[in-house]
Amino acid sequence: MAKNKKVLLVDGMALLFRGFYATAFSGNFMYTKDGIPTNGVYQFLQYFFNAVHRFEPTHVICCWDMGSKTFRTALYPDYKGNRPKPPEALVPQFDLIKEVTQAFNIPNVGRENFEADDCIGSLARQFSSDHEVLILTGDQDMLQLVDAGISVAIMKKGIGNYELFDCDTFYDKKGIHPQQIIDLKGLMGDSSDNYPGVKGIGEKTALKLLREYGTIDNLLANLECLPNGTERKIRENIDMLQLSKKLAAIRCDVTVSCTPDEALWHYEPLLVEEAFAELAFPNLMELVT
Template sequence: MEKPHLLIVDGMALLFRSFFASAAMKQYIRLEDGTPTNGVQGFARHVLTAQNLMKPTHLAVCWDMGMHTFRNDLFEGYKANRPAPPEEMLPQFDMVKDVSEMMGWKNFGISGLEADDLIGSMIEKWKDDAEITVISGDRDLLQLLNDKTTIAFTKKGYTEYDTYTEQRFREEYGIAPKQFAEVKAFMGDASDGYPGVKGIGPKTALQLIQTYHSIDGVLAALDQLKPAQRTKIHESMDMLKLSHQLATINCDAAIEAELNDLVVPAFNEAVASQLDNKGLRLIIRHARSLGL
């Protein structure tokens, strides 16, 4: 008997992607009262297309729940450099969860955690019970790859993805997926606002983990490194360890659901009627174009 196929959607990644793709052309797709819906309708159309392409049997949508997470408690500068979302996006944060629920998709979000942490915890919970595909734009998720999990990074439109399996990752990076957080600890992440070891870039960071296998392995072999590298690591020791904490996805969150709760719902007339009443007719047209 075939295992279930669980599709985990990084909701915020698809919402932002859909918003900015259409906002660039000033296409906010407003309701009669003026409320913009471009991100919300794009998100729903993207998930419907993914259902049609990937044929999951089960589906979950994971959300960030506000800006403040346990990582901000660890490091005040975490994501502090990110600009505030545009005004037209603000009403869409709540609307998108309502629409997701209307579609029959189960939403997950835990205060103090990021969507990444929920995704990691779902993979940990169901890795033996299902084949898992994750849709996101966040390459931090590469650390979650295993022989039952595929990460599909959004690439172009609703249908093109850059897909990673554990085998592809090992071939390209020469390390195990779990070691990716240790690479990030050395190189830092400008978009997340943590520096790693100042002066060590992605190439050197990867070489260090390929050669010494872990942060502890690098520290145990400091006398074998070039003097400049040794100095940089010595000067950033605390930030190196902190960056590793920030880069590591928490896979221990309590997921209050069983796999059977996540069966992919049918797109039916009741759903279409609810969407129509809300003025979200692009979603209906898109579902119909997919034969749903």
């Protein structure tokens, strides 16, 4: 039986940060009557409703980070250690956006010691057996989650620009399979998350190795077949290779609870109007309807 239910899993942090920086450069911040900045929240809603109108979900869940300390920072204290603190004007908007999503009856899901990515991966696996799942994000790491019933919409510059990845199109676009993204990051590292992978191996070499050997495990079993320079780099960095792979892998076994009934996309217009009035967003109701 064909699936007719679509769950939209929203990477809340990705949308909020993107929305903040897309509007903050002008310096023209919006504020509530209490003086709380709202530009990130406003732009989040612009992104969100464009996606809702475009993809027409029947269910919506928003996932959030629950602090900077996770099992990954326990494994590698420098994980994401190169990132600056959030701008002061963004900090109060973390709680504010969750109040807005609650006004729409959207569940806010997060779990201490894990990232939003892990909650999204776990929910995607839970729902994909009898729902079509679409992940809305700007994070390329999420591509490892593409599977039967799970697709990913990567947000591009501007509003309404997406690159869609699913099982049918993934290999043609990337030249590897979704599960190989983890091994790719293990080899080449990730400068934005601040882990190095194998020093001296970049994306081009990593892709070539994975196309030839498939997995890191198979690669390690055939090290003597590699060019001397590549073999030496891997042998010298084998511990960091294995650690980087662990850091790159999105956990899909996190205990997160959200039932289909809780995630059903429905809202009371009056509650939304009240929330928008409180935020001084008089023109946003036209986006909602």
